[in-house]
Amino acid sequence: MFRTVIEPRKPRHRALRVVLALFGLALLAAFLVVAVAVGAVMIIGGLGWKLLRRAPRAPSGDRVLDGTYRVVPRPLLSR
Structure with a gap:
């Protein structure tokens, strides 16, 4: 008996199915608008x-060193 209470079933009436589907889509759209x-x-x-x-x-501070930098080409770097 408890299982029949918690299992959602689609209604048999076609118009009621459409109304519930539209209500679900509207609720989903409202949640989306609120979230955004x-x-x-x-x-x-x-x-x-x-x-x-x-x-x-x-x-x-007084200990800041200002300077200019240049990029050293790769062959000049020693390994």
Whole structure:
């Protein structure tokens, strides 16, 4: 008896099947819209949080070495 309670069965009436299928698709579309909206709010909120909580840049220390670099060709490298 318990098995018959938990097993979902399709209704026999064709119109009811169509209505339930459309209801299921509408419910799926609603979940999709809500998920996309929540995701967009989370992304926008995260970007806003980063912009508002931006820490001021600390001045560079006295021990910073500024220089120019050049790429050494491969044959000049010794192994």
